[in-house]
Amino acid sequence: MSQTVQHTTTLIQYDQILNRCREHFIAKHKDYGSVWRILRPSSLTDQLLIKAKRIRNIQQAGQQAVADPVDDDFAGLINYGIMAIIQLEASDDLPQQLEETIGLKLYNTVSSDIRDLMIQKNTDYGEIWRDMRVSSMTDMILAKLLRIKHIENNSGETSVSEGIKSNYQDIVNYSAFALILLSEQSSHK
Numbered sequence: 001m002s003q004t005v006q007h008t009t010t011l012i013q014y015d016q017i018l019n020r021c022r023e024h025f026i027a028k029h030k031d032y033g034s035v036w037r038i039l040r041p042s043s044l045t046d047q048l049l050i051k052a053k054r055i056r057n058i059q060q061a062g063q064q065a066v067a068d069p070v071d072d073d074f075a076g077l078i079n080y081g082i083m084a085i086i087q088l089e090a091s092d093d094l095p096q097q098l099e100e101t102i103g104l105k106l107y108n109t110v111s112s113d114i115r116d117l118m119i120q121k122n123t124d125y126g127e128i129w130r131d132m133r134v135s136s137m138t139d140m141i142l143a144k145l146l147r148i149k150h151i152e153n154n155s156g157e158t159s160v161s162e163g164i165k166s167n168y169q170d171i172v173n174y175s176a177f178a179l180i181l182l183s184e185q186s187s188h189k
Contacts, residue, residue: 010122010127010180011119013180013183014115014118014176014180015115017075017078017176017179017180018078018111018115018176020075021075021078021079021082021111022104022107022108022111024075024079025079025082025103025104025107026100026104028079029100029103029104030100033097033098034096034097034098034103036083036087037087037090037094037095037096037097037098038096039083039087040087041084041087041088041152041164042149042152044080044083044084044087045084045145045148045149045152047080048077048080048081048084048141048145048171049142049145049149051073051076051077051080052073052077052138052141052142052145053142054070054073055070055073055074055138056135056138056139056142058070059134059135059138070182071179071182074175074176074178074179074182075175075179077141077171077172077175078172078175078176081114081168081169081171081172081175082107082110082111082114082172084168085110085114085165085168085169086106086107086110088164088165088168089110089165111172113169114169114172114173117169117173118173118176121173129174129177129181130181132177132181134178134181134182137174137175137177137178137181138178140170140174141171141174141175144167144168144170144171144174145167145171147161147167148164148167148168151163151164151167152164
C-alpha cells in the first residue's frame with residue numbers, strides 16, 4: 001500500500017474512532033453533566049492509570065474477570081486524556097457545570113489539536129505504529145502516565161522534557177492507534 005493511501009486510511013480510521021469517543025462523551029454528558037470538571041488533572045491522570053493498568057493486566061493474563069471490553073478502556077483513555085487537557089488548560093472562570101455545547105466545543109478543540117499532532121508525527125515516523133504490538137502501545141501509555149505523575153509531583157516543572165500536555169496527547173494517539181490495530185486484527189479473524 002502506498003504511503004499516501006496508508007495515510008488516508010489512517011485518517012479515516014482515526015476519525016471514526018474519535019467520532020465514536022465524541023458520541024460517548026456526549027452521551028455521558030447527558031447522563032452526568034460535566035461532573036468530571038471537579039477532578040484535578042492529577043486525578044484524571046490516576047483515572048488514566050487505572051484504565052491502562054487494567055488493559056495491561058488483561059494482556060498479561062490473557063483473560064479477564066469483568067466482561068467490559070478492552071476496546072472500551074482504550075476509548076476511555078482517549079476521552080479521559082482529552083478531559084485532562086481541558087482541565088489542564090481551563091481558565092479559572094470556566095464554570096464547573098458546562099453546557100453541552102461548551103463542553104463539546106472544548107472537546108472538539110482539544111481533539112482537533114491532537115489529531116493535527118498525530119498527522120505531523122505520523123508523517124515523520126512513517127506509520128511505524130502499524131508495526132508495533134498493542135501490548136507495546138499499552139506499555140508506552142503507562143510510561144507516559146508515570147512521566148506525567150513525576151512531573152505533577154514536581155509541580156509541573158520540567159528542565160528539558162516535554163510537558164504534561166504532550167504526554168496526554170501521546171496517550172490519546174497511542175490509544176487510537178491501538179483501537180485501529182485491534183479493529184484490523186478482529187476483521188482478519
